[in-house]
Amino acid sequence: MEEIIKVGNPILTEKTVDADFQQGVVIGHFLIKVLKKYREKIGWARGLAAPQIGENKSVFITFVDDTFHIYINPRILKKSVEQNLYREGCLSCAPFCGDVKRSKSITMEYVDEYGNFNIKEYDGFIARLLQHEYDHLEGILNIEIAEVGTVEEMNSDSLLEKMRDVV
Numbered sequence: 001m002e003e004i005i006k007v008g009n010p011i012l013t014e015k016t017v018d019a020d021f022q023q024g025v026v027i028g029h030f031l032i033k034v035l036k037k038y039r040e041k042i043g044w045a046r047g048l049a050a051p052q053i054g055e056n057k058s059v060f061i062t063f064v065d066d067t068f069h070i071y072i073n074p075r076i077l078k079k080s081v082e083q084n085l086y087r088e089g090c091l092s093c094a095p096f097c098g099d100v101k102r103s104k105s106i107t108m109e110y111v112d113e114y115g116n117f118n119i120k121e122y123d124g125f126i127a128r129l130l131q132h133e134y135d136h137l138e139g140i141l142n143i144e145i146a147e148v149g150t151v152e153e154m155n156s157d158s159l160l161e162k163m164r165d166v167v
Ligand SMILES: [Zn+2]
Pocket: 089, 090, 091, 092, 132, 133, 136
């Protein structure tokens, strides 16, 4: 569906199942269509996962450096022990956001929209974004794992909208 599913709907708490390749491509392109629409409407958001549009499949997309990327059946293989903090928003939880602690770098495998199997290392913002989207496939929302006392309405302090060290 083209409306994004909000927190409280049980589909967001279910673990997804693998998609076959063709199905993954179709879902991925539909996710791109919906994310484009929402970005025009609200002006932010850099990723979207299949459960957020009612599909219980392991597919998500990202939008970084003006490029959409489709990840089919991703698995995070490695997470760094070192973590950082970031004030995360989510289209399913907006207007609420919260500080979420995540690994600074990860290694992830996935199939892309051309059918290539990839294993890549990521760090910085993209590592954070991929972990957020991957959590959607595990049925986990950012506001559920946010640091206690940090969940609040967005835009309270723009200085928090960047990566910070865990103290
Ligand atoms: Zn999200």
